[in-house]
Amino acid sequence: MSVMEQRYRAVLEVEAGCPVTEVAQRYGVSRQSVHAWVRRYRAGGLAGLADRSHRPRECPHQTSASVEALVCELRRSHPRWGPQRLAYELGRRDIDPVPSLATVYRILVRNTLIVPGQRRRPRSSYVRWEREAPMELWQLDVMGGVMLADGRECKLITGIDDHSRFVVIAQLVVRASGRAVCAAFANAMHIFGVPSEVLTDNGKQFTGRFTKPRATEVLFERICRENGITARNTQVRSPTTTGKIERWHKTVREEFLAAHEPFASVRAAQDALDAWVADYNTVRPHQALDMASPAGRFAARVRGGEAAVQELALRLPADLAALPGLCAPTGEASDALVAEAVPVAVEVDRVVPPSGNLTACGRQVWLGRARAGQQVTIWASTTTMCVFLGEDLLKTHPVTLTGTDLGRLMAVGGRAGRPAPAIALPSGPLAADAVVEVDRMVNNAGCVGLAGKLLSVGVPLAGQRVTLRIDAQTVQVIAEGVLVRTRPSPLTPSQRGRLHGARLAQRPNAAVGRFPTVERVVAGNGTLMVAGCKVQVGQVHRGKVVTVVLEETRFRVLFEGEELSEHPRTIVKEVNRLRASGHIDYRI
Incomplete structure (x- = not known):
């Protein structure tokens, strides 16, 4: 018999007067089940004995439809927000109780707002570390991918405090040279103080331990050494060691760069980045900080440590030190102030080091070991750097300097420069007809x-x-x-x-000396080949060794000082053979 038939027989026995206890014992069920069958039969007849769903009619702790709608609305407005950020935003909107992260995740999956993927490696499997207080460790790196409207790519010099995730450096530069990195690092230390340690990768801006043929100390390492900062480097090809700064780079690309078109200029990009970083540091909640802002953690540092930092003066190379009276050397106001304070060109004296390789204005100038110990004069404008030994001009290099750079040269013993040499490049773009x-x-x-x-x-x-x-x-x-x-x-x-x-060029239109000459043997048919051109001299001159003068627009053929013929030069081609070869005397 089916289950429904057994229930029906049990109900009939009870209706016939049998005790419920005996009926329940005979069918192997509880007395309550028999009573329930009887009630269902009396209420709905034979159909009332069919199997019913065990699903509860209501769930008191189920998320309400209004909360689920709010989760979906927040997700559609901010596609990058995950369950943790959404739960945080629900708490800010006085939702009580706040759904669990698993509940928010299921709401997103149910409404097709997230694609469920494979389970990632659990966080417990990673070796996580963090300094106990702010200013104990800064992580530094360089990031690319900031595009300008003219097609150029800028580099972003970044720095983040390990404990608080507070961004201390976010400086855009056209070229991430070692000096540019050190300038951004020095500016951050002027503002926030000197950290105890810095952690970087093995870029040449940060370390010279892989320099060939032998390791050397770069400017960044020198600044760290002179200020008592422990400079740490990651192992080769280990980006997870600097995971905090790498993760911030991902946030910059997804939240800042993806929301902006290519910028019109570096200044426009820097202004937009500064506003975004200010929001990141002070307003935006950080999941790794239990949804606190980085500024909240960074401002809570120990006051005794802050006083200890201020006891020691910041030691920087002269060309990286801040100018007197200027607090923001990269701002527009300070640029205008420097432009008024410094001349058009600045001169400063330098002594050639034993290596013969002098560094000035961000360039290395090779003067040779023979000049080691000699004092030379560096003349610098915004476009040109010249090296003088007394009144003799030794070297000329194009440079790109600002009024701030010239002001720093003045601050370290510079003086107003002499008139610009005739060969100095003019300020601004080079003219199309310049030589x-x-x-x-x-x-x-x-x-x-x-x-x-x-x-x-x-x-x-x-x-x-x-x-x-x-x-x-x-x-x-x-x-x-x-x-x-x-x-x-x-x-x-x-x-x-x-x-x-x-x-x-001092004489861009002047003729230059004599013209080069080559020797050729006239072939039997009276021709010769020179500079890719076939020249007909005449069979009467076959076998002769003639001299060909290579002028810009013509060839002149000479024999024993007498000009034999003149030919137009139609091809500009290299001359790899200067002497005659294969001399054959056809006059025999």
């Missing part, structure tokens, strides 16, 4: 480097130092005062103005 000169060493393949490109000037010049005179269309190769080759110029005016060692 510049650079000196280059020709490598074994006969090439020189220009703006990251290789320009072939000829294998015969390998190992020689040549002067390249560059205008809008051509590059003239000058060796020992002689024009030896002319090549098409691959550079734009802006690239010409940024060449290493560039200077204005």
Whole structure:
């Protein structure tokens, strides 16, 4: 018999007068079940004995529809908020009780606002660490990906306090050089004080332990050593060691960069970033801090430690120290103040180190070990740096300096500079018709480097130092005062103005010395090949060893000082052979 038939028989026996206790014992159920069958039969007949659902009619602790709707609304307004942030926001809106994180997660899954994925590695499996108080450790790094409207990519120098997650450095720079990193680090220490330790990766801006051929101390390590800061580096290829700063980089990309179009300028990007960082530090709750703001933790540091920091003066190199009377060396007001306080050009004396490699204005200038110990004068403007030995000009380099940089040179013993040399690059963009000169060493393949490109000037010049005179269309190769080759110029005016060692040509339109000559043997048919051109001299001169003068627009053929013929030069090609070969006397 089916279960329903057994219930029906039991009800019939009770209705016939049998005791409920005996019926329950006979069918193997409780007395309460028999009473329930009887009530259901009397209320609904035979259909009342069918199986019913065991689902409860109501759930007192079920999340209300209004709370679920609020969770969905917050999630749609802020797609990056997860269960923890949503639960925090519900608490701020006086929802009582606040649903658990699992409940919020199920609400998001049920309304298709989140895609359930595989369970991640549990947090308990990670080795988590954190300093006990603020200012004990800063994590520093450099991040890319900040794009400008003109296509340039800026770098972001970042620093975060390990204990409080307070962002202490967020500085945008065009080029993340070691000096730029140190300047941002020094500015943060001026504002917040000196940390006990810093943790970085193994970038060349932070450490020189991997420098070849031997390890050396970089500027960042020197600043840490002189200020009693313990500089720590991660193991190679271990980004999880600096996980806090790496995780902040992800937040910057997803919350700041994704919400902005490419910025018009570096200043516009910096202003927007400063506003966002201020909100991150003071308003935005942080999940790792139990939804507290980083500023709340950072401001709670021990006052005794703060006083101890102030007892020791911050020790910085002279060119990184703050100018007297300026509290914000990167602001517009301070730039205007410096522009009024410093001259157009500044001179400062330096002594050549034993290595012969002098560092000035952010550039390394090779002067040679023979000049070690000599005092030279550095002349610097916003575009050009010149090195003088007395009145003799030794080196010229293009630089990009600001009024603040010149003000720092004045603060460390500088003086007003002499009038600009005639070869100094003008301020502002280089004119399209300007002619510049650079000196280059020709490598074994006969090439020189220009703006990251290789320009072939000829294998015969390998190992020689040549002067390249560059205008809008051509590059003239000058060796020992002689024009030896002319090549098409691959550079734009802006690239010409940024060449290493560039200077204005003193005589851009003057003829350069004599023209190079080569020797050739006239073939039996009266022709010869020179610079990729076939020149017809005449069979009457076959077998003769002639001299060909390579001018810019023509060839002149000479024999024993007498000019035989003149031919137009239609091809600009390298000359790899200067002497005649294969001499055959056809006159026999």
